[in-house]
Amino acid sequence: xxxxxxxxxxxxxxxxxxxxxxxxxxxxxxxxxxxxxxxxxxxxxxxxxxxxxxxxxxxxxxxxxxxxxxxxxxxxxxxxxxxxxxxxxxxxxxxxxxxxxxxxxxxxxxxxxxxxxxxxxxxxxxxxxxxxxxxxxxxxxxxxxxxxxxxxxxxxxxxxxxxxxxxxxxxxxxxxxxxxxxxxxxxxxxxxxxxxxxxxxxxxxxxxxxxxxxxxxxxxxxxxxxxxxxxxxxxxxxxxxxxxxxxxxxxxxxxxxxxxxxxxxxxxxxxxxxxxxxxxxxxxxxxxxxxxxxxxxxxxxxxxxxxxxxxxxxxxxxxxxxxxxxxxxxxxxxxxxxxxxxxxxxxxxxxxxxxxxxxxxxxxxxxxxxxxxxxxxxxxxxxxxxxxxxxxxxxxxxxxxxxxxxxxxxxxxxxxxxxxxxxxxxxxxxxxxxxxxxxxxxxxxxxx
Amino acid sequence: xxxxxxxxxxxxxxxxxxxxxxxxxxxxxxxxxxxxxxxxxxxxxxxxxxxxxxxxxxxxxxxxxxxxxxxxxxxxxxxxxxxxxxxxxxxxxxxxxxxxxxxxxxxxxxxxxxxxxxxxxxxxxxxxxxxxxxxxxxxxxxxxxxxxxxxxxxxxxxxxxxxxxxxxxxxxxxxxxxxxxxxxxxxxxxxxxxxxxxxxxxxxxxxxxxxxxxxxxxxxxxxxxxxxxxxxxxxxxxxxxxxxxxxxxxxxxxxxxxxxxxxxxxxxxxxxxxxxxxxxxxxxxxxxxxxxxxxxxxxxxxxxxxxxxxxxxxxxxxxxxxxxxxxxxxxxxxxxxxxxxxxxxxxxxxxxxxxxxxxxxxxxxxxxxxxxxxxxxxxxxxxxxxxxxxxxxxxxxxxxxxxxxxxxxxxxxxxxxxxxxxxxxxxxxxxxxxxxxxxxxxxxxxxxxxxxxxxxxxxxxxxxxxxxxxxxxxxxxxxxxxxxxxxxxxxxxx
Numbered sequence: 001x002x003x004x005x006x007x008x009x010x011x012x013x014x015x016x017x018x019x020x021x022x023x024x025x026x027x028x029x030x031x032x033x034x035x036x037x038x039x040x041x042x043x044x045x046x047x048x049x050x051x052x053x054x055x056x057x058x059x060x061x062x063x064x065x066x067x068x069x070x071x072x073x074x075x076x077x078x079x080x081x082x083x084x085x086x087x088x089x090x091x092x093x094x095x096x097x098x099x100x101x102x103x104x105x106x107x108x109x110x111x112x113x114x115x116x117x118x119x120x121x122x123x124x125x126x127x128x129x130x131x132x133x134x135x136x137x138x139x140x141x142x143x144x145x146x147x148x149x150x151x152x153x154x155x156x157x158x159x160x161x162x163x164x165x166x167x168x169x170x171x172x173x174x175x176x177x178x179x180x181x182x183x184x185x186x187x188x189x190x191x192x193x194x195x196x197x198x199x200x201x202x203x204x205x206x207x208x209x210x211x212x213x214x215x216x217x218x219x220x221x222x223x224x225x226x227x228x229x230x231x232x233x234x235x236x237x238x239x240x241x242x243x244x245x246x247x248x249x250x251x252x253x254x255x256x257x258x259x260x261x262x263x264x265x266x267x268x269x270x271x272x273x274x275x276x277x278x279x280x281x282x283x284x285x286x287x288x289x290x291x292x293x294x295x296x297x298x299x300x301x302x303x304x305x306x307x308x309x310x311x312x313x314x315x316x317x318x319x320x321x322x323x324x325x326x327x328x329x330x331x332x333x334x335x336x337x338x339x340x341x342x343x344x345x346x347x348x349x350x351x352x353x354x355x356x357x358x359x360x361x362x363x364x365x366x367x368x369x370x371x372x373x374x375x376x377x378x379x380x381x382x383x384x385x386x387x388x389x390x391x392x393x394x395x396x397x398x399x400x401x402x403x404x405x406x407x408x409x410x411x412x413x414x415x416x417x418x419x420x421x422x423x424x425x426x427x428x429x430x431x432x433x434x435x436x437x438x439x440x441x442x443x444x445x446x447x448x
Numbered sequence: 449x450x451x452x453x454x455x456x457x458x459x460x461x462x463x464x465x466x467x468x469x470x471x472x473x474x475x476x477x478x479x480x481x482x483x484x485x486x487x488x489x490x491x492x493x494x495x496x497x498x499x500x501x502x503x504x505x506x507x508x509x510x511x512x513x514x515x516x517x518x519x520x521x522x523x524x525x526x527x528x529x530x531x532x533x534x535x536x537x538x539x540x541x542x543x544x545x546x547x548x549x550x551x552x553x554x555x556x557x558x559x560x561x562x563x564x565x566x567x568x569x570x571x572x573x574x575x576x577x578x579x580x581x582x583x584x585x586x587x588x589x590x591x592x593x594x595x596x597x598x599x600x601x602x603x604x605x606x607x608x609x610x611x612x613x614x615x616x617x618x619x620x621x622x623x624x625x626x627x628x629x630x631x632x633x634x635x636x637x638x639x640x641x642x643x644x645x646x647x648x649x650x651x652x653x654x655x656x657x658x659x660x661x662x663x664x665x666x667x668x669x670x671x672x673x674x675x676x677x678x679x680x681x682x683x684x685x686x687x688x689x690x691x692x693x694x695x696x697x698x699x700x701x702x703x704x705x706x707x708x709x710x711x712x713x714x715x716x717x718x719x720x721x722x723x724x725x726x727x728x729x730x731x732x733x734x735x736x737x738x739x740x741x742x743x744x745x746x747x748x749x750x751x752x753x754x755x756x757x758x759x760x761x762x763x764x765x766x767x768x769x770x771x772x773x774x775x776x777x778x779x780x781x782x783x784x785x786x787x788x789x790x791x792x793x794x795x796x797x798x799x800x801x802x803x804x805x806x807x808x809x810x811x812x813x814x815x816x817x818x819x820x821x822x823x824x825x826x827x828x829x830x831x832x833x834x835x836x837x838x839x840x841x842x843x844x845x846x847x848x849x850x851x852x853x854x855x856x857x858x859x860x861x862x863x864x865x866x867x868x869x870x871x872x873x874x875x876x877x878x879x880x881x882x883x884x885x886x887x888x889x890x891x892x893x894x895x896x897x898x899x900x901x902x903x904x905x906x907x908x909x910x911x912x913x914x915x916x917x918x919x920x921x922x923x924x925x926x927x928x929x930x931x932x933x934x935x936x937x938x939x940x941x942x
Contacts (some may be wrong), residue, residue, distance in 0.1 A: 001798045003533055003726070005883035006805050014812045014884060023804045026811055026828050027706060029675050034712045040705050041575050045795030048537050055789055059546025061561030063554065066545040072553045075776055082469040084502055086543075088509040096518030096534055098526060098729040101863075104855055104915040107453075108516035109731040112509070115458050118933035123495050128931055132733070134587035137776040145632075165776045172772045176598050177634045218489050246481065248491050261776075271562050272552030272777025273587065274734035286929070292732065297925035300910075300918040303454060309925040315590070315628035316866070320637040325628035328588035328722065331732030339509055342458050343468035345499040351471045354481065361484055362476035380485050401555065409553055413765075432475040 073425020683713025
C-alpha cells in the first residue's frame with residue numbers, strides 16, 4: 001500500500017518489541033461476535049493512474065461550466081476566480097494542517113483567520129465575525145438560535161422570500177431545540193410588511209430576511225429593521241457578499257447579525273459544497289457567537305501574534321453548555337475568501353458587483369421583451385430575477401440544453417403558487433454572447 | 449528589533465490604486481446604477497478592502513503559510529483527529545472541472561457522474577459500517593452528530609414517544625461535540641461513568657437507562673483508544689430500554705474491515721471523511737460528516753438521497769418522513785470526491801491494512817513511552833492511546849509544557865487535557881502513514897523531554913524556544929479583545 005511506509009521488516013521488529021507474534025493479537029479484546037471476519041465488499045484497489053482514469057471518467061459524465069454557460073444561481077454562483085487563489089490553497093502548510101490549537105506553529109492559519117474576520121466585518125459593516133460556518137444556511141440557523149438565547153424569546157419570524165433550503169435548515173434547527181419558526185408571507189416579491197407587523201409580538205426573538213432575497217429582489221430593509229427593533233426583536237440579514245460592492249452594508253441599516261454564503265468569494269460552485277458560511281454580529285453578541293474566533297495578542301517577548309480566543313464558548317470546553325456544537329468549520333474556504341478579497345481589492349469589488357448588475361439587467365430587458373415572458377414582480381433586483389414563462393420551464397430548459405446552455409431555475413418545486421416561472425442569474429462570468437444565445441432560444445420557442 | 453517571522457497584516461500592505469486582478473470590460477450596454485436601483489439601497493461608503501498587486505498578495509499568503517505546520521511538514525499525532533497523510537492524487541481529481549464546475553441545480557441528466565460517485569460512496573460507507581443507507585449532507589463530524597440526533601428524535605416522534613424520551617447518554621470520556629450536539633438538539637445530557645478499565649461502567653449505564661432514554665452516543669474504540677469490551681451488553685441495555693445507539697465515527701480508523709459499528713449494534717454512525725478517509729483538514733475544515741443508519745431509520749434521513757431508476761441516478765426528494773435538510777444542497781461534495789478516490793485506491797485489503805498498521809503503530813509507541821509517562825490504562829490500545837503527565841506534574845511540569853517543548857523538537861504535539869477523565873492527559877494518535885523511524889524519533893524526543901522535566905523543568909515551562917513566536921498570551925487576547933483590524937484602525941477608512 002503506497003500510503004503506508006511500514007515494511008515487512010519493520011512490522012516484524014515492532015511486533016517483536018511488543019512481544020507478540022501477529023497484529024491479530026492486538027485485536028484480541030474485540031468480542032468475537034462483533035469481530036468482522038469477512039472481506040469488505042468493495043471494488044478492488046487501483047493504482048494511481050487507474051484512480052485518475054476512473055475519476056476522470058466520472059467527471060466527464062458531468063456537464064461542467066467550462067464547457068456550458070449557465071444561468072443558474074439560487075445560492076451557488078459562477079463567478080470568476082483569480083488563478084492565484086487556488087495556488088495559495090494548494091500550499092500544503094495550509095491545507096494539511098488542522099484547527100490551530102498550537103498557536104506557535106499555526107500563525108499562518110491564525111493570522112489569515114484574523115484577516116478574514118476583519119474583511120467580513122468591513123464588508124458587512126459589523127463589529128465582529130467568526131472564522132466560518134458550514135454554509136449560508138447553517139449560519140442563518142445559528143443566528144436565529146443566538147437571537148432566541150439573547151432575547152430569551154422562543155420564536156423566529158422567517159421571510160418566505162428567503163432561499164427555501166435556508167428556511168428548511170433554519171426551521172429544523174429551531175424546532176429541534178424546541179423553538180418556533182413562523183413564516184412571513186410575501187407581497188409582490190418582497191416581505192409583506194403589513195403581515196410582518198401583525199405577527200410581531202413579545203415572543204418574537206428575531207426577524208430573518210435575505211438581501212437581495214431568493215429572487216434577487218431588494219427588501220425594504222430599513223423599515224423591516226425598525227419594525228423588528230420596535231418590538232425588541234433582533235434583525236438578522238442574510239446577504240450576498242458580492243452585492244455589497246453596490247448595495248448598502250447590513251451594519252448600516254440596523255442588522256444585529258449579518259450572515260451569508262461566501263462561496264462567491266473565490267469558491268467554485270462545486271455541486272453545492274464545500275461552501276462558506278460567514279457570520280458577523282454586533283459587539284455585544286460576541287460571547288454568544290458560535291464557532292472559532294482568532295484574536296491578536298503578544299508572545300512572551302512582546303511580539304504580535306494570534307490565538308484562538310473566547311474558547312470558553314466552545315464545545316471542547318463548555319460541552320453541553322456551549323454556544324454551538326460546531327468544531328470543524330470551512331477554514332480553507334475562508335482562506336480562499338481572504339485571498340480573493342485581497343486580490344480584487346476595493347475597486348474590484350465595486351466592479352464585479354456592477355458587472356453582475358449590468359449584465360443581469362441586460363438579460364432581463366431582453367427576456368421580458370420576448371412574447372409571453374413577463375416580470376413576476378415589479379421591484380428592483382441585483383443580479384437575479386424571476387420571470388413568468390409562456391411554456392413550462394422544464395420544456396424551456398430542455399430546449400436550452402439541446403443548444404448547450406444551462407438555463408434558469410424552475411421555481412415550481414419551491415413556489416408552486418407562482419405558476420410557470422423561472423429564476424435567471426447572470427454573473428460577470430457570462431458574456432454578452434452567452435446572454436444573446438440564451439435569449440435567441442427563448443425567442444424561437446416563444447414564436448413557435 | 450525587526451522580527452523576520454512577523455508578516456505584516458494584509459491591511460498594512462495596502463496602497464491605494466494597486467490591484468491584483470482585473471475584470472473584463474463590460475460587454476453589454478451599461479446603465480446608470482441609480483436608474484437600476486433606488487438610491488436608498490445603495491452603499492454610501494465603499495468597503496475599504498486592501499489594495500495590492502497579485503505578486504504582493506501571493507507573497508503575503510505564502511509567507512503566512514511558512515509559519516504553519518501541517519502533515520506534509522512533519523509528524524502530527526493529534527489524538528482523535530487522525531492526521532494521516534493526504535494523498536495528492538485525491539487533490540488532483542477533486543479539481544476536475546467535471547466536479548468543481550458543476551452547479552447543484554443542474555438537470556440530473558447533466559450530472560450523472562457526480563450522482564454516481566455519491567451513490568457508490570454511500571454504498572461503500574454502508575458496507576464499511578455494516579449499515580443500510582447513508583446521507584452525505586452533513587459538513588463535518590459534529591454536524592453528522594446533530595443530524596443523527598435529529599433522526600433519533602424523528603424516530604421516537606414517529607412512535608409517539610418523543611415527549612417522554614428526552615435524555616441522551618454520553619460517557620464522561622466523550623468528545624465535547626457529543627454533549628454539545630445533544631444540547632443543540634434539545635436533549636438533556638446524562639453522563640455515564642467510566643469503569644476502572646477505561647470502558648463504560650455497565651452497572652452505572654443500567655441505572656441511568658430507562659423509558660426517558662432517547663439514545664446513547666459512543667465512540668468505539670473510545671477516546672482512551674480502548675475497545676469497549678462490553679459493547680454487546682451496552683447495546684442490549686440501550687435497545688432493551690427503547691433507546692437508539694449512536695456511533696461517533698471519529699475513531700473509525702481503528703475499525704476498517706476489523707469490526708463494524710452496525711454489527712456492534714449501533715443504529716446510526718457518522719464518518720469523518722477528513723479523518724478516516726484521508727481528505728485533508730484544511731486548517732480547520734472543510735470536513736465531511738456523512739451518516740449511515742439501519743433500515744429502520746432510512747425514512748428519516750435528510751433529503752435528497754441519491755437513488756437509481758432505469759439505470760440513471762436521481763435526487764430523491766419524495767421521502768415524507770425525512771427530517772428535512774441540515775445544509776443547503778448535498779454536502780461537501782469535493783471532500784466526498786477525495787474520500788471516494790481514497791477508497792478506490794485502497795480497496796478492502798488496503799483499508800484493513802490501514803487499521804492494522806494504525807493500531808500497531810499506536811501500541812508500538814505506547815510501549816516505548818510507558819516507562820517515562822504514566823499510562824493510566826495498561827491494556828493494548830487501538831489506533832491511539834492516552835498518557836498522563838502526572839509524574840512530571842510533581843516537578844511542576846504540565847501536559848501543556850510537554851506539548852510546547854515538543855514544538856522545539858519539530859513535532860506537532862498530541863491532543864492535551866482530553867479526555868477529561870485522565871489527569872494531565874496527552875492523547876497520541878500516530879496513524880498508519882508514519883514510518884517506524886518517525887515513531888522512534890518521536891519516542892526519543894518524548895523520553896528526552898521526560899528527562900528534562902526531571903533535571904531542568906524550567907526549559908519546559910518556557911518552551912517553545914525555537915518556533916517563529918514564543919508562548920502566546922491567551923489571557924491578554926480575551927481581556928483586550930482584538931478580533932477586527934478595522935475597529936482598531938478606523939482612521940484608515942478613507
